[in-house]
Amino acid sequence: MTASVKSTVDAAKNDIQKLTIGKALNLGLRTAMEADDKVIVMGEDVGKLGGVFRITDGLQKDFGEQRVLDTPLAESGIIGTAVGLAVRGFRPVCEIQFEGFIFPGFDQIVSQVAKLHYRTQGKVKVPLVIRVPFGGGIGAVEHHSESPESLFAHVPGLKVVSCSNAVDAYWMIQQAIASDDPVLFFEPKRLYHSGALRAEVDPTATPGPLFASRVLRTGTTATVVAYGPSVKVALDAATAAEEDGHSLEVIDLRTLSPLDLGPVFDSVRRTGRLVALSEAPGESSLTSEIATRVQQECFYSLEAPVLRVTGFDTPYPPAKLEEHYLPDLDRVLDAVDRSLAW
Amino acid sequence: MPSPEQWTHPEPGAGPAAEAAQPTPEQVIAGLRATNEGGPELTQLLTPEGERLSSSVFDRYVADIDSEALRGLYRDMVLVRRADRESNAMQRQGQLGIWVPLLGQEAAQIGSGRALKSGDMAFPSYREHGVAYTRGVDFKELIGIFRCTDHSGWDFKKHGFHPYTIVIGNQVLNATGYAMGQKFEGKVGDDDGEATIVYFGDGATSQGDVHEGFVWAAVYDAPVVFFCQNNQWAISEPTERQSRLPLYQRARGYGFPGIRVDGNDVLACLAVSRWALEECRHGNGPVLIEAFTYRMDAHTTTDDPTRYRLSDELEEWKLKDPIERVRAYLARGGGADQAFFDQVQADADAFAAELREYVFSMADPPPSRIFDNVYADPSPVLDAQREEFLSYLDGFATAGEH
Numbered sequence: 243m244t245a246s247v248k249s250t251v252d253a254a255k256n257d258i259q260k261l262t263i264g265k266a267l268n269l270g271l272r273t274a275m276e277a278d279d280k281v282i283v284m285g286e287d288v289g290k291l292g293g294v295f296r297i298t299d300g301l302q303k304d305f306g307e308q309r310v311l312d313t314p315l316a317e318s319g320i321i322g323t324a325v326g327l328a329v330r331g332f333r334p335v336c337e338i339q340f341e342g343f344i345f346p347g348f349d350q351i352v353s354q355v356a357k358l359h360y361r362t363q364g365k366v367k368v369p370l371v372i373r374v375p376f377g378g379g380i381g382a383v384e385h386h387s388e389s390p391e392s393l394f395a396h397v398p399g400l401k402v403v404s405c406s407n408a409v410d411a412y413w414m415i416q417q418a419i420a421s422d423d424p425v426l427f428f429e430p431k432r433l434y435h436s437g438a439l440r441a442e443v444d445p446t447a448t449p450g451p452l453f454a455s456r457v458l459r460t461g462t463t464a465t466v467v468a469y470g471p472s473v474k475v476a477l478d479a480a481t482a483a484e485e486d487g488h489s490l491e492v493i494d495l496r497t498l499s500p501l502d503l504g505p506v507f508d509s510v511r512r513t514g515r516l517v518a519l520s521e522a523p524g525e526s527s528l529t530s531e532i533a534t535r536v537q538q539e540c541f542y543s544l545e546a547p548v549l550r551v552t553g554f555d556t557p558y559p560p561a562k563l564e565e566h567y568l569p570d571l572d573r574v575l576d577a578v579d580r581s582l583a584w
Numbered sequence: 585m586p587s588p589e590q591w592t593h594p595e596p597g598a599g600p601a602a603e604a605a606q607p608t609p610e611q612v613i614a615g616l617r618a619t620n621e622g623g624p625e626l627t628q629l630l631t632p633e634g635e636r637l638s639s640s641v642f643d644r645y646v647a648d649i650d651s652e653a654l655r656g657l658y659r660d661m662v663l664v665r666r667a668d669r670e671s672n673a674m675q676r677q678g679q680l681g682i683w684v685p686l687l688g689q690e691a692a693q694i695g696s697g698r699a700l701k702s703g704d705m706a707f708p709s710y711r712e713h714g715v716a717y718t719r720g721v722d723f724k725e726l727i728g729i730f731r732c733t734d735h736s737g738w739d740f741k742k743h744g745f746h747p748y749t750i751v752i753g754n755q756v757l758n759a760t761g762y763a764m765g766q767k768f769e770g771k772v773g774d775d776d777g778e779a780t781i782v783y784f785g786d787g788a789t790s791q792g793d794v795h796e797g798f799v800w801a802a803v804y805d806a807p808v809v810f811f812c813q814n815n816q817w818a819i820s821e822p823t824e825r826q827s828r829l830p831l832y833q834r835a836r837g838y839g840f841p842g843i844r845v846d847g848n849d850v851l852a853c854l855a856v857s858r859w860a861l862e863e864c865r866h867g868n869g870p871v872l873i874e875a876f877t878y879r880m881d882a883h884t885t886t887d888d889p890t891r892y893r894l895s896d897e898l899e900e901w902k903l904k905d906p907i908e909r910v911r912a913y914l915a916r917g918g919g920a921d922q923a924f925f926d927q928v929q930a931d932a933d934a935f936a937a938e939l940r941e942y943v944f945s946m947a948d949p950p951p952s953r954i955f956d957n958v959y960a961d962p963s964p965v966l967d968a969q970r971e972e973f974l975s976y977l978d979g980f981a982t983a984g985e986h
Contacts, residue, residue, distance in 0.1 A: 316799070319757060321757075322754065322757025323757050323758075323760050323797075324761060325761055326763070327761045328761075329758065354749070357735075359960055361736050361747055362736050362740065362957075363956065364957035364960070366740060399958055422961060500965040502964070
C-alpha cells in the first residue's frame with residue numbers, strides 16, 4: 243500500500259465520522275485490508291466500478307488489481323476460487339451483486355465452504371466472507387429483492403450475520419473477515435445510502451462480539467425481534483406504538499447462525515409477548531425457529547402465542563406490489579394488537 | 585480405424601462453417617471411440633506391446649528414467665493395484681461401505697503424481713488413490729473414507745494433497761483459486777516455481793464448475809494443470825454423452841494448450857505432466873491434459889458395468905494394460921528379471937495384507953466426533969447440543985451399570 247493510501251486510512255480512522263451503512267462498510271473493508279495483506283476483495287464489478295452499490299468504491303485504486311479482483315461473471319467461480327485462495331492462506335471477501343444471484347454459487351457454499359473444516363477434522367480452514375446485499379424495497383426487477391438467509395442459516399458449518407446500522411456495519415464486516423469460519427454477511431441494501439441512518443462511527447471504540455444479538459430499545463408491553471432491514475421497521479413501529487401507550491422492546495438479532503436468543507428469552511420473560519419480524523417467507527424460516535425455541539424456553543412466561551410478521555410464502559412479487567408484500571410498521575402494530583388481545 | 589480427422593474442425597474463413605461444424609453423430613462417436621488408439625494426436629512413449637517410441641518433444645522430460653526408475657514406477661503401479669483389489673474385496677466382504685476402484689488408471693495416476701514436486705498441490709476427485717500414494721498419503725489414511733469412519737484424515741499441507749472431493753467438478757474451481765494464490769504470492773516464474781494439478785473425469789467436463797475453472801485459470805494465468813482422466817464412462821454414460829469434440833481440444837476455446845496422452849502409458853503420463861507442470865511453474869499455465877484411459881472395473885462397488893457396456897470393450901482394453909506393457913519392456917530389455925517381478929508381487933501382497941489387517945482392526949469414532957470441527961470457533965448452539973446428547977448417552981451407561 244502506498245503512503246498516501248495509508249495516511250488516508252489513518253485519517254479516516256482517527257475521526258469519528260457520521261457514516262451511512264454503505265460508507266461504513268467501505269471503511270470497514272478498507273481497514274481490514276490495511277491490517278492484513280491477505281485480505282482480498284473479489285466479485286463482479288467490485289474494482290473500477292466499486293460494486294453495483296459502490297460499497298467497494300476506491301478499494302482497487304488504493305490496493306491494486308491483485309487485492310481487488312474484478313472477476314469473470316459466474317458466482318460459483320467467484321466462491322469456488324475463493325475457497326482455493328482461503329485454503330492457500332488468503333482471506334477472501336466475495337461480493338454477490340444481489341441475493342437472487344447467489345444460487346449458482348450455492349453448491350460451492352454448501353458442499354465446500356461449509357464442510358471443509360468438518361470433513362478434514364479441522365485441518366482445512368475456510369476464512370471466507372460472502373457479502374450479500376439482500377431484501378426488497380428498492381423497486382427492482384425480479385431476483386433483486388429476496389431474503390434467502392434462512393437457507394444458509396440451515397446449513398451447518400456456515401455462520402450467518404446481518405447488520406442494520408452503520409456502527410455495526412463498520413465493525414461486523416471486520417469481525418467477519420477476522421473469523422476463521424466462513425461467514426455469510428447479509429447487508430440491508432435498501433438502507434445502504436440512507437442519510438437518515440447516518441451514525442457516528444468511532445474507530446477507536448471497542449466493538450461487542452460479532453455473534454450476539456442486542457437490545458436496541460427497551461420496553462415492557464411486547465418484544466419485537468428483527469434483523470437487517472426489518473430492524474428499522476421494528477424501531478419505527480416502536481416509535482408509533484408509543485402514541486398508543488404501548489412500550490415495545492426491540493431486539494436486533496444480528497447473528498442468524500448461530501442464533502443468540504438469550505436476550506430474546508430474557509425479554510419475553512419480562513414482556514410475555516413476542517413478535518418475530520422478517521421480510522423472508524415465513525414457512526420453515528428463521529422466524530419459525532425463533533418461535534419454536536421461545537415456546538420451548540419461555541412457555542410459562544408467554545401471555546400469547548409467538549406471532550410472526552413475514553413476507554408471504556410466494557416468490558417475491560413484481561415491485562409494484564412490494565409495498566403490500568414487505569412487512570411494514572402497521573403490520574407489526576397489528577400483530578402487537580393481536581398479541582395483546584389474546 | 586476412423587479417427588477425429590475424418591471430419592474437419594471449422595476454421596475462420598475456411599468455408600461453410602455450418603457444414604464443417606456439424607459432423608454426423610456417427611462421426612462424433614467414431615472420432616471419440618477410435619481413439620481405439622487415442623487418435624492421431626495421442627502422445628505415447630510406450631506401446632501396449634512394450635515398445636519404446638521416441639518423441640522429439642517429450643523424451644527429454646523422461647531422460648532421467650533409467651531402468652531403476654522405471655522399475656520404481658512399475659512397483660508403484662503394482663502396489664496401488666494390489667491395494668485397490670484388496671479394498672474392492674473388503675467392500676464385498678462388508679468391511680468397507682463402498683470402494684471406488686482405480687483398476688486400469690494406475691499409469692495416469694502414478695505418472696502424473698510422480699511428476700509433482702514437494703511444493704506443488706494436488707486436488708483430487710475421489711478415485712485418486714494412486715496419486716495419494718505418490719504424495720505419501722498412506723492407504724490407511726484414506727481408507728477411513730470408505731470404511732465410513734472419516735471424511736478425510738490426512739494432513740493436506742504436509743502431503744500437498746487436498747482432501748477428496750465427491751461433488752463432481754467442485755475441486756476444479758478450488759484448485760484454480762489455490763493456483764491463483766500461488767501466482768499472487770509470486771511463486772511462479774522459474775524452475776523453482778510452484779504449480780497445482782487438479783484431477784477430474786470425463787463426466788466432470790460437463791459441469792459448470794469445470795468450465796468456470798477453465799475461464800478463471802485463463803483470465804488469471806493460474807499455474808494449474810487440469811488433468812482429466814477420460815476413462816470413457818461417467819458411471820453408465822459414455823464420453824459421447826459429454827462432448828462432440830475430443831476433450832483435450834476444448835482447451836483451445838479457453839486459450840491454453842490441451843494435449844491427449846495415452847493414460848495407460850506411465851512414461852508418457854510422467855513426461856506430459858512434467859512438461860505441463862513446468863509450463864505452469866514458469867508462468868505459462870494453465871494446461872489441460874486428457875489422459876486417455878479406461879476404467880476396467882465399476883464406477884464404484886454400487887454399480888454393475890455389465891448393464892451398460894460390452895465385455896468386448898473390456899477385453900480390448902485389457903490388451904492395453906498399463907502395468908503389463910512396462911513389465912514387457914523391462915523384461916525384454918533386461919531392465920528387470922523374474923526375481924524383481926516376484927519381489928514386487930510379494931511386496932504388494934504384504935502391502936495389501938497390512939491394509940487388510942488395519943481395516944479389520946479399525947475402531948468406530950466416538951459419538952462426540954459428530955460435533956467436532958463443525959466450526960473453527962465455538963458455536964454455543966452446537967456446544968449445547970453436544971452436551972445434551974452426551975449426557976443422554978451417559979444415561980444409558982448409568983442404567984447399564986445397575
